[in-house]
Amino acid sequence: xxxxxxxxxxxxxxxxxxxxxxxxxxxxxxxxxxxxxxxxxxxxxxxxxxxxxxxxxxxxxxxxxxxxxxxxxxxxxxxxxxxxxxxxxxxxxxxxxxxxxxxxxxxxxxxxxxxxxxxxxxxxxxxxxxxxxxxxxxxxxxxxxxxxxxxxxxxxxxxxxxxxxxxxxxxxxxxxxxxxxxxxxxxxxxxxxxxxxxxxxxxxxxxxxxxxxxxxxxxxxxxxxxxxxxxxxxxxxxxxxxxxxxxxxxxxxxxxxxxxxxxxxxxxxxxxxxxxxxxxxxxxxxxxxxxxxxxxxxxxxxxxxxxxxxxxxxxxxxxxxxxxxxxxxxxxxxxxxxxxxxxxxxxxxxxxxxxxxx
Amino acid sequence: xxxxxxxxxxxxxxxxxxxxxxxxxxxxxxxxxxxxxxxxxxxxxxxxxxxxxxxxxxxxxxxxxxxxxxxxxxxxxxxxxxxxxxxxxxxxxxxxxxxxxxxxxxxxxxxxxxxxxxxxxxxxxxxxxxxxxxxxxxxxxxxxxxxxxxxxxxxxxxxxxxxxxxxxxxxxxxxxxxxxxxxxxxxxxxxxxxxxxxxxxxxxxxxxxxxxxxxxxxxxxxxxxxxxxxxxxxxxxxxxxxxxxxxxxxxxxxxxxxxxxxxxxxxxxxxxxxxxxxxxxxxxxxxxxxxxxxxxxxxxxxxxxxxxxxxxxxxxxxxxxxxxxxxxxxxxxxxxxxxxxxxxxxxxxxxxxxxxxxxxxxxxxxxxxxxxxxxxxxxxxxxxxxxxxxxxxxxxxxxxxxxxxxxxxxxxxxxxxxxxxxxxxxxxxxxxxxxxxxxxxxx
Numbered sequence: 001x002x003x004x005x006x007x008x009x010x011x012x013x014x015x016x017x018x019x020x021x022x023x024x025x026x027x028x029x030x031x032x033x034x035x036x037x038x039x040x041x042x043x044x045x046x047x048x049x050x051x052x053x054x055x056x057x058x059x060x061x062x063x064x065x066x067x068x069x070x071x072x073x074x075x076x077x078x079x080x081x082x083x084x085x086x087x088x089x090x091x092x093x094x095x096x097x098x099x100x101x102x103x104x105x106x107x108x109x110x111x112x113x114x115x116x117x118x119x120x121x122x123x124x125x126x127x128x129x130x131x132x133x134x135x136x137x138x139x140x141x142x143x144x145x146x147x148x149x150x151x152x153x154x155x156x157x158x159x160x161x162x163x164x165x166x167x168x169x170x171x172x173x174x175x176x177x178x179x180x181x182x183x184x185x186x187x188x189x190x191x192x193x194x195x196x197x198x199x200x201x202x203x204x205x206x207x208x209x210x211x212x213x214x215x216x217x218x219x220x221x222x223x224x225x226x227x228x229x230x231x232x233x234x235x236x237x238x239x240x241x242x243x244x245x246x247x248x249x250x251x252x253x254x255x256x257x258x259x260x261x262x263x264x265x266x267x268x269x270x271x272x273x274x275x276x277x278x279x280x281x282x283x284x285x286x287x288x289x290x291x292x293x294x295x296x297x298x299x300x301x302x303x304x305x306x307x308x309x310x311x312x313x314x315x316x317x318x319x320x321x322x323x324x325x326x327x328x329x330x331x332x333x334x335x336x337x338x339x340x341x342x343x344x345x346x347x348x349x350x351x352x353x354x355x356x357x358x
Numbered sequence: 359x360x361x362x363x364x365x366x367x368x369x370x371x372x373x374x375x376x377x378x379x380x381x382x383x384x385x386x387x388x389x390x391x392x393x394x395x396x397x398x399x400x401x402x403x404x405x406x407x408x409x410x411x412x413x414x415x416x417x418x419x420x421x422x423x424x425x426x427x428x429x430x431x432x433x434x435x436x437x438x439x440x441x442x443x444x445x446x447x448x449x450x451x452x453x454x455x456x457x458x459x460x461x462x463x464x465x466x467x468x469x470x471x472x473x474x475x476x477x478x479x480x481x482x483x484x485x486x487x488x489x490x491x492x493x494x495x496x497x498x499x500x501x502x503x504x505x506x507x508x509x510x511x512x513x514x515x516x517x518x519x520x521x522x523x524x525x526x527x528x529x530x531x532x533x534x535x536x537x538x539x540x541x542x543x544x545x546x547x548x549x550x551x552x553x554x555x556x557x558x559x560x561x562x563x564x565x566x567x568x569x570x571x572x573x574x575x576x577x578x579x580x581x582x583x584x585x586x587x588x589x590x591x592x593x594x595x596x597x598x599x600x601x602x603x604x605x606x607x608x609x610x611x612x613x614x615x616x617x618x619x620x621x622x623x624x625x626x627x628x629x630x631x632x633x634x635x636x637x638x639x640x641x642x643x644x645x646x647x648x649x650x651x652x653x654x655x656x657x658x659x660x661x662x663x664x665x666x667x668x669x670x671x672x673x674x675x676x677x678x679x680x681x682x683x684x685x686x687x688x689x690x691x692x693x694x695x696x697x698x699x700x701x702x703x704x705x706x707x708x709x710x711x712x713x714x715x716x717x718x719x720x721x722x723x724x725x726x727x728x729x730x731x732x733x734x735x736x737x738x739x740x741x742x743x744x745x746x747x748x749x750x751x752x753x754x755x756x757x758x759x760x761x762x763x764x765x766x767x768x769x770x771x772x773x774x775x776x777x778x779x780x781x782x783x784x785x786x787x788x789x790x791x792x793x794x795x796x797x798x799x800x801x
Contacts, residue, residue, distance in 0.1 A: 049474050053469075059458045060455070060463070063432065067447065073435075075440065075444075078760055081765060086437075089776060092429075128594075155758075157761060157762075198801075303594035320524065332459075338468070341471075342470065346474075354474070
């Protein structure tokens with residue numbers, strides 16, 4: 001039963017990253033490449049009717065985490081207190097940037113909310129990458145100092161950074177050179193993903209340029225991914241032990257690289273939606289590869305005193321998990337129906353939707 | 359440790375108080391918009407459709423504020439109340455996860471269609487999307503109140519040796535005696551807020567001699583819905599909620615009503631008076647004898663236990679705060695019923711639109727249903743203290759063990775600044791929409 005909910009949770013997490021990921025990516029593209037009002041309009045039209053529903057996946061992931069793995073929810077949300085609250089603030093800025101921009105027709109007003117939307121999107125992509133980095137690296141569970149736990153073994157707290165920015169220091173921080181590297185991968189991969197979505201959903205003048213941007217960013221992404229695999233050994237001596245034990249897991253890294261290499265042909269894709277499929281594959285593969293590498297751990301411990309948090313030692317009681325399957329199955333069908341309707345009504349190009357016009 | 363708990367509580371109180379200013383309008387207003395759209399389908403009069411469109415603009419802005427201030431609520435269970443989440447997550451995680459899965463997806467998927475899809479969908483389907491948004495927002499309220507009811511009156515659980523609460527009966531969460539009275543009390547109160555907002559804007563247009571056509575429609579709709587809703591808030595729902603409190607949380611009831619000592623021969627109802635905790639009495643009180651006993655037990659002489667009968671350790675932690683919250687809520691609720699009764703009478707005498715004092719009163723009444731709703735929630739929450747889960751888990755045992763007060767104060771200050779900005783933006787933009795009015799440009 002724990003394993004079932006773990007798979008549900010990870011599936012929901014990847015769906016969230018793929019969906020809200022294109023919103024963040026569109027924001028990054030908006031920040032750096034949309035100079036003309038027409039281009040900006042095209043980008044906000046492409047995500048306008050979707051972003052709110054996409055963000056609900058984050059709330060749903062949080063809810064299912066709370067319900068199925070309460071100890072993991074409690075430990076990680078209090079331990080990652082500062083970055084999570086900062087993520088909340090950024091989500092607020094990003095949402096009001098999108099929603100309030102069109103309320104007043106004034107260039108200065110537009111500039112303020114364009115920047116709020118763009119910068120918040122960029123920082124969110126960075127922070128989500130950093131978050132993934134923290135999970136891979138692990139945390140000092142129990143806040144062990146000199147071999148003694150200063151808290152219960154499944155609680156911890158991390159400051160934003162430590163003085164050395166090193167992932168191997170005894171006192172860890174949220175941001176170190178390793179987590180930052182994953183953060184930058186987050187920014188680059190979501191920028192590519194967002195650009196693909198814009199190409200898919202609009203006929204904007206930007207599209208030709210965006211294909212070039214994707215092509216170039218893809219080289220950067222490839223280099224960053226290569227570096228991250230190399231330095232992974234610094235953090236974890238045997239990063240691939242799960243893959244050696246269970247060879248079928250190689251499907252995940254293979255999907256990652258299919259997505260990554262597929263995008264080098266971005267300039268010759270016949271249909272506008274193909275690029276989006278490849279960048280989704282990359283994100284799906286990237287996240288599943290990462291969580292598979294630490295399985296069944298969900299939050300590794302960096303000390304030898306307190307055991308890592310796993311999906312088994314953080315799960316709720318079996319009766320609750322069992323009864324949850326019933327309502328979850330109904331809800332999942334309903335959500336699929338809603339998404340089908342939503343994407344059917346707003347199918348094809350969205351240039352004329354008029355998002356933000358009042 | 360003490361100040362750590364203080365800042366955790368302040369942050370939750372501040373963020374939830376600010377957040378709930380928006381959903382209370384969302385839930386009530388969605389019903390009124392669906393009503394306007396339904397009237398349009400029935401009568402084909404454009405005024406109703408334009409009215410629906412106008413309120414959808416306010417609704418969209420209000421909804422966005424509700425969403426952005428709502429996400430921090432779910433996060434804070436884990437960030438600031440980790441121990442509480444760890445111990446009770448197996449139970450309240452159910453209802454909170456269900457809220458995300460059943461109501462937020464419904465609301466958000468159809469909100470986009472509702473706001474942008476009128477041309478694409480046609481009026482009938484457009485009405486349906488509006489109805490689904492209404493349904494989603496009311497389902498969200500239901501699941502939140504189910505969670506709240508479990509904390510007030512825990513059912514269907516078992517406590518393990520390690521202190522964890524585990525669920526033993528899923529359906530008990532929904533057949534909890536606390537749930538339905540509280541739910542309908544809350545929903546009717548949110549309809550009171552929306553009705554007053556609609557009526558106040560109507561009064562504003564009539565007094566201003568602008569958009570008077572719409573002004574009359576808003577006023578009429580607002581006072582009729584508002585009158586029925588404000589009566590339902592009191593009877594039967596408010597009455598039933600109070601009876602739950604007196605039965606299951608007698609010390610809370612005593613503090614709410616300001617009864618320090620059990621009185622022989624029936625309890626009086628206190629209208630005015632300040633709790634004096636040092637001397638355990640009310641200063642300069644004005645009270646009507648025996649009424650409280652009658653309201654509570656339908657018996658003029660029934661005994662109601664005073665605070666003196668309970669050990670200090672289970673007294674609500676903030677007795678004056680609880681007493682005032684409750685009295686402000688009840689006082690305002692009574693004023694609402696009275697004012698709206700006058701308004702409805704004048705409406706049927708066809709004099710409402712010219713009765714200046716009622717129009718001015720309705721206009722100035724705008725903030726008060728928000729205050730009444732907030733005070734109602736303060737009554738429920740302060741009334742549950744010192745417990746997180748009534749009689750089982752103390753608030754002090756629920757806070758995050760590793761988050762220091764300095765970090766909580768840092769984020770509390772951030773939230774205060776950010777929400778101040780949000781509040782100003784909301785007022786400015788809502789003011790702009792209202793000032794522009796529902797009149798559409800002729801093409």
